[in-house]
Amino acid sequence: MDDLYGAALLNTLQRELPCYHTDSAVIYRSLQELEEDGSVSSYWETDIPGPAKKWYKITDKGLKKLVEFKDDIEMRMKNLEFFLDSYKKLSK
Known part of the structure; x- marks a missing residue:
């Protein structure tokens, strides 16, 4: 599985799943819980133009x-x- 940042994950879910109706707040809360649980890890990408992105990787x-x-x-x-x-x- 490829690493994704929150907005990319949300866009993928909206594009790929039929009848997917959730917002970014739910995605970010879920990612935070998964990270606290140890099910995903994260890292920040700060060396590109624009705002820093927090990327997530499944453990x-x-x-x-x-x-x-x-x-x-x-x-x-x-x-x-x-x-x-x-x-x-x-x-x-």
Whole structure:
């Protein structure tokens, strides 16, 4: 995964995810919590023109959390598929 700064992360989420409706404050609070938790690390880029940017990089702990999220999402998808299949049977 590439390192990203907060605004770039927000732009990527808005561009790539359907129905994504959050603002930058949520992104920055989440990044701060993830950094405090040790799931991301950060560094400042100050050697370019313009305002300094704080870049974020996922850590090994963050990668492990992603596996847990993936497993949870897969379980939820199975539950949703069961619901949709059951609904189809009822609507026939």
